[in-house]
Amino acid sequence: MALSQEVLDFCIQFATELREDGVGIFAGAGLSASAGFVDWRGLLTKFAKELGLDIDREGEHLVRLAQYSHNHRGTRGHLDAAIIKSFPVMKAPSVNHEILARLPISTYWTTNYDRLIETALGNAKRCVDVKHADNQLPQSMPGRDAILYKMHGDVGHPSEAVLTRNDYESYPTRRPGFLNALSGDLTGKTFLFLGFSFTDPNLDHVLSQLRLRYHDSQRQHYCLMRIPKKADYSSSKEHAYAQARQRHFIADLKRFGIKVLLIKEYSDVTEVLETIERLYRRRAVFVSGSAAEFLPWDEASSKVFFRNLGAKLIDHDFRIVTGLGLGVGDALLSGAIERIHDRGYTRLDHFIDIRPFPRDFSDAAKRQKVWHAYREEMISRVGIAIFLFGNKISAGVLETASGMREEFDIALAQGVAPLPVGATGYLSQELAKNVLKAKPDRFTKINLTCVKKLNSTPRGGLPALLSTIIGSLDKMAAE
Structure with a gap:
């Protein structure tokens, strides 16, 4: 499917900045979903039923739902077990992960627990320094050519994963180094957000601080976002509402220096990444x-x-x-x-x-x-x-x-x-x-x-x- 001229212009610019090591990637749950992993909704569905709640009606309150489940059982062991089961370590990366790993990107950020990015980087014979805990930040892996910041933790350490409302509220004191590092990278590099919904309060905090600090001088970042399709909604009214909501959401992201690039299909993400790789090479x-x-x-x-x-x-x-x-x-x-x-x-x-x-x-x-x-x-x-x-x-x-x-x-x-x-x-x-x-x-x-x-x-x-x-x-x- 042909990409819009706006998206093609972005690909040209991004490929140029790649040659100057001026870019970063921020991967959300949507990128892992393309490899067959469940997202937060899939992770918490059965726990919502246990609470007598409807996962679809909870909408953007999944962090709160995870906290409710923690409160209900008095422990988070069941949530940790769900992370291990839902994100198997040996899962193969998607074609999008493989393209991202082949590109000379040195900075990757993700809120995902899985190991798809580091696996893809390993397949590309790159040396990646993975950071999933704050105390790892001062240390550097010798010979590294990429850094992966897993700001919500790693599947191998589920009890430390950021999942519940308690985890998010304590994040600034438990993981201040990640917030500082992210702030620095967003200041000095052009980021492409992939599979990200912008509902993470910690990212919101960093973006807000950068907006207040730099005003109109913020670094320009980009996000790929799919246009709402009529077939995804039960009525024309619901579809029109989704379109209106997306328009306002896109306008609001501009406050933080994030430009949304609209695509028609999720498969267009692969075409965008392939275009960037072709232009770079x-x-x-x-x-x-x-x-x-x-x-x-x-x-x-x-x-x-x-x-x-x-x-x-x-x-x-x-x-x-x-x-x-x-x-x-x-x-x-x-x-x-x-x-x-x-x-x-x-x-x-x-x-x-x-x-x-x-x-x-x-x-x-x-x-x-x-x-x-x-x-x-x-x-x-x-x-x-x-x-x-x-x-x-x-x-x-x-x-x-x-x-x-x-x-x-x-x-x-x-x-x-x-x-x-x-x-x-x-x-x-x-x-x-x-x-x-x-x-x-x-x-x-x-x-x-x-x-x-x-x-x-x-x-x-x-x-x-x-x-x-x-x-x-x-x-x-x-x-």
Whole structure:
């Protein structure tokens, strides 16, 4: 389903801020519901019946309902047991969790007890530092690349979970560090709220304090919210009421710097996250190249071409990922680093991800296995893969570069848009022909148009070819 222009504009902005580590995610119960977990309503339904109450009529008073159940039994053991039963630790993350884990987000917040976010981060081979108690906040896990704040606790510690009214009332004294940390993150990062209803009093307190402190200078945050559907209500009158209530709710959230982005279906959340991931990855380019021979050009002019390519990629704000292919990588890297320093930047890792291949293996089969995994990991970081030349000398004989072919296959398997520069000949030309012969729906029209343009040398030689490459990358990145 097509997203609105407003949502698409947000995706572009969010992807840009991702590259600057300027975003955070706040996950509510709705995100876990997509993985098959019950929400608060499902958790408390049987206890409402025990109290002689109707869970549907309680509406937004579920915290109070949990307290009533605690009061009724004189203990919260049954509530703790319900948490353990309702949120099994081994539950698999949803596709939305997996996308969020793949994105270079360093800050996650959630009110959920489950372990879906940390599981997804682990699946993505990321080191996550989980905080579910206030006394954990001063400590940092070595090598972490993500922090997950579970402000309501963890399924593994149900007796400490924030559930009843007592828990919420004592939160500022029991977990003041979480409130301070959340206040700091909401001040310095752009948050996307997913599956969140904004009924949490602790979040309300933090948002109110930030509004009073910063007034109109608050950081802009975003929330995805589904439009009420007529089929969800018993009458047109009830549907109209839900629409009116949502309008006022959206207007009120603006006071706290939260802009609501309306979607038609819950499945649109996945489309939004996929769009963000695609836009982010399209600004990262994997450069695959191998050249022992440079015909129809000479080596000197080809090296100048590679240097200029590296510089132009930086000029156009692309992140370069490369394994430093034979005859290509050194010149490409030199041009990129020179341009980075010319622009006054010192953090090379913001612009280039260099992955030289390890070569000291006594076992050829082991080396091949390691190299394949190495290539998969590199290419998983990008949205476009460019292929240049593609030849090597083996036992004194010039042949096509098998490593480049493997990288092309991996790129296709991972959904990375291929851009073989057929004009450079050798394997690149063969790969370009393969793309152009593919089924019409295998690649986008823009991708195919760009590959076709680069399949023959334009007038003006290598400088003109360079201009066509950069223009093609810009078009594909904006797709």
